[in-house]
Each structure stands twice: as C-alpha cells, then as structure tokens.
C-alpha cells in the first residue's frame with residue numbers, strides 16, 4: 024500500500040462514558056472524569072478515543088436515544104467540558120471520535136415531537152409513519168404495518184394515539200427511525216456532523232449505519248420459525264440507497280477534510296463483499312466497518328442461545344475477512360465493546376489460573392491481524408463478566424425487555440436469567456476498575472450499575488507497574504503496531520486451518536516475516552511438531568515466556584507469541 028492512511032497504524036480506545044470515571048459522585052461517569060484519566064490512555068499508547076454518546080438524552084438506551092445532537096447531557100457535563108476534553112486529548116496526541124447515532128433519534132427529540140403532532144406537520148415525513156395493516160383497525164393485534172420485531176423485543180411499530188398511525192422503531196419505542204429517504208433529514212444530519220468537526224472532533228463511529236437505507240415500501244419479512252415475527256433485516260439492512268447516502272455524506276461532510284479523520288460504520292450483518300464496497304477508498308464512503316460475523320459464531324438461533332466457539336470457525340471467519348479486504352478496503356479488529364460480553368470470559372478462561380494468560384493471548388491474537396484494533400475500556404486490564412444474582416441487577420433495556428418478553432411467553436424465569444448472565448450487555452458496562460477501593464475508584468457515590476466484586480484483584484493500579492500484567496501486554500502490542508510496518512501492512516496468511524486449539528498466521532512484508540502463534544486453550548501443544556520453524560525464532564513479544572514452566576518447544580496453556588521467522 025503506497026502512502027497508507029494514518030489509521031492503518033493506529034489503535035482506537037472505546038470509552039463508554041457512563042461507566043468510565045465519575046467526577047461528581049452521582050454514580051454516573053462523566054466528561055470531567057474522562058479528562059482526569061487521559062494519562063491512562065496516553066500511557067497505554069492509544070491514538071484515538073471513541074466516546075459512546077454523551078449528547079442530551081432521556082437515557083432509555085443509555086444515550087443511544089438522542090434528543091439534542093448539539094448539546095451534552097447534564098449527566099455527562101457541558102459543551103465546555105467537551106471542548107476541554109477535545110483540547111486535553113489533542114494535547115496528548117489523541118484524536119477524539121464521537122458516536123453518530125442517526126438511524127434513529129429519541130422520541131423526545133424536537134424533530135419527533137413535531138413529526139408526531141399531526142399528519143400534516145412539515146416534519147411528518149422525517150420518520151416512518153404508516154396506517155394499520157390493510158383491512159385492520161389501529162390497535163388490533165397484528166395490525167402493525169409489517170411483521171418485523173424490534174431488536175429490543177416486541178413489534179418494531181408503536182401506535183401513536185394522536186394520529187392513529189404507527190411509527191417504526193427498530194430498537195426501543197423511544198428510538199423512532201429517521202426517514203433517510205427525506206433529503207431534509209440527510210441535510211440536517213450533515214449540518215450537525217460538520218458542526219462537530221468544526222468543533223474539533225476527528226471523526227465518527229456510525230451506529231447501525233447500514234440500516235439508514237430501507238426498502239421504501241417496507242415489505243414484510245420471511246417468517247422467523249417459532250415466533251410471530253418476520254425477518255425485518257431483509258428490508259432494513261443494506262437497503263438500495265445505502266452507498267448513495269454514504270457517498271453523499273462523504274461529499275457533504277468529509278471531502279476536503281478527510282486526510283486527518285477516521286470513520287467507522289457499525290454494520291450488523293455485513294458481508295465481506297459489502298464491506299469491500301463501503302471501505303474501498305476509491306468509493307469515498309467510510310474508512311472501515313464493524314462487522315459481526317466473529318461475534319455471532321458462538322450463537323444459535325439468537326444471541327441468548329449460546330454455544331461454544333469452535334476455533335476453526337473463528338479462523339475461517341477472520342481469515343475470510345483478512346483475505347477479502349487484503350487488496351481493497353480495511354478491517355477493524357475487536358472482541359469487546361459496550362454491546363458484547365467480556366472476551367476473557369467469553370472466548371478465554373477467566374478462572375484465576377488462566378485469566379491473565381488468556382486475556383493476553385486473545386489480545387495478541389487480535390492485534391497481530393491486519394486492520395485497526397479497538398480496545399474497549401477495561402479490556403486492557405482483563406476485566407471479566409460480572410455476577411448477576413437476579414434480574415434486578417441488570418440495567419440494559421435489551422436484557423430487561425428480553426426477560427419480560429421471554430417470561431411473558433412462558434419461559435422459566437431461572438432459564439431466562441441463566442441465558443442473560445453470560446450474554447447481557449451489562450457485562451461490558453460495569454464500572455471501570457481503577458483500584459481496589461470501594462466502587463473501584465470509579466465513583467465516591469453509588470454506581471449506577473454495581474462494580475464487579477473482582478475489582479479488588481483486577482484493577483488498573485495493581486497492573487500499571489507490573490511488566491507482566493494484561494495492561495503491560497496491551498501497551499507492548501500497541502507499541503509494536505506503531506513501530507513495525509509488517510504488523511501494520513504485512514500480508515496475512517492463515518496457518519493450521521484445521522487445528523481446534525492453536526491459531527497461527529504469518530504477516531509478510533518485503534523485509535521480514537512474522538509468525539503469530541496462539542494456544543487458544545488450556546492444553547499444552549508441541550510447537551516443535553506444529554510449526555518447527557517457530558521454536559528457534561526470535562521472540563518479538565510473548566505472554567508467558569517469563570514463566571518458569573516456559574518451554575520454547577511447547578505451547579503452554581494460552582501461550583501466545585509473536586516471532587520473527589525471516
């Protein structure tokens with residue numbers, strides 16, 4: 024790649040502000056709290072920080088329901104705090120990316136308040152309004168305009184009494200979908216985006232941006248067996264005008280500025296082919312996307328139906344994405360975010376014996392790939408899923424709605440709770456564990472969501488000066504990416520595709536070949552047999568070669584190594 028973009032050697036850190044650091048004792052993280060912890064990010068070495076939404080919001084979906092895109096919610100602070108955070112981050116050479124949530128707004132956004140006020144309001148067509156299904160009366164069971172289900176359980180349509188019509192909400196009923204067919208909507212969004220760029224932000228993570236183009240006549244979806252619903256994603260994922268809207272957004276917002284910016288589109292259901300089109304620089308749409316294939320390999324019929332991950336499935340998936348975007352486009356690389364359970368619990372082993380090694384093994388496996396790695400708050404210290412005594416411990420609307428919906432349909436509450444525990448998004452949202460003090464140094468008040476009891480042992484303070492900590496390993500991985508062009512741009516080749524425990528691949532550039540080999544299991548494997556060339560190779564970074572039982576010829580439990588073999 025000649026003249027590679029700056030983000031091909033960058034690492035992004037995601038902050039979920041509600042759970043990061045609370046400065047005023049109200050139990051909710053805030054912007055001044057983030058400003059007070061920027062040295063942690065600088066020490067880690069990240070280049071960009073992506074903030075989950077901090078805009079004014081009723082907080083129905085913890086800020087992904089926005090009522091004013093150009094103001095900060097008082098729970099998080101003020102616009103002055105935001106300006107200060109941007110300045111402080113820039114002073115440390117860290118860029119700031121905002122979360123752009125424009126598939127939908129809050130139902131309390133003035134645009135929707137106007138839109139719902141009457142069928143003739145000028146903003147009526149800013150959202151998706153439809154009459155009851157043909158031949159049925161508004162309010163009748165099954166009278167919703169389509170058979171789609173919301174991601175947060177229940178129908179994707181809400182009847183609005185004022186006008187007797189339904190409005191579409193793919194997420195909660197307090198998150199009405201914007202109608203992107205309407206050029207006024209697109210212009211208003213572009214204007215707001217330019218306003219944030221003028222304010223100094225360096226780009227956007229774009230929430231469910233593949234849903235902004237829908238099949239305009241909103242057809243029913245194919246029936247989903249065992250449910251009263253049809254699959255709405257056929258009409259709402261990657262609709263016919265998506266590339267047109269993304270190219271228009273690039274022209275209207277980024278053109279002329281984009282050399283220093285970064286854009287990443289969250290695209291549930293994205294295929295490699297679609298990602299190639301979206302991230303092809305020649306098409307000037309987005310820089311990269313978040314795809315979901317690798318975080319759905321351990322799911323059955325739904326996200327609540329968990330099954331063990333097969334490593335060969337992971338290799339096939341990540342390998343396909345590496346190959347598919349090798350010659351055009353770019354990958355994002357992630358395990359964790361605010362919607363996913365903690366990787367060390369999900370894909371690693373968070374038992375005391377293996378937690379550190381499996382966390383550093385998973386990090387090595389991910390960061391060695393070609394793409395831009397995303398570190399989610401707490402992932403750098405091996406934070407794990409929390410314990411959930413009963414449904415009252417949860418806060419996430421997705422989890423709470425699922426519990427209510429599943430039990431209302433007759434599922435045993437204990438079974439539903441058992442399904443929530445390993446999967447709930449709240450696992451990612453427990454407060455960041457800064458130290459072993461009460462509430463882990465996150466707040467001096469009552470945290471909005473309980474701190475994981477394991478914070479007494481797993482916290483930033485305990486790891487900062489430990490050269491073998493999960494934190495130190497992330498620091499080393501990030502430094503390696505910054506200094507090594509083979510890690511940044513080298514060709515990716517998967518090895519051992521059929522091995523169920525060992526994940527290995529090479530990265531090749533003109534001047535060297537690196538071999539990344541990871542034992543994604545608690546069982547030793549003979550490296551000498553699997554990859555003989557690895558045994559004597561130069562070790563650039565290992566995660567357990569400091570341990571007394573380390574044997575160069577044998578991969579120990581969760582042993583991960585980045586080697587130079589040529």
Ligand code: TEU
Nearest residue numbers: 084087124174194230231291326362421
């Ligand atoms: O998530 C999009 C999305 O598809 C999630 O619902 C995800 O599929 C699921 O929760 C993971 O299993 C984005 C935001 O990241 C999420 O926090 C919001 O709730 C959602 O959009 C609506 O804005």
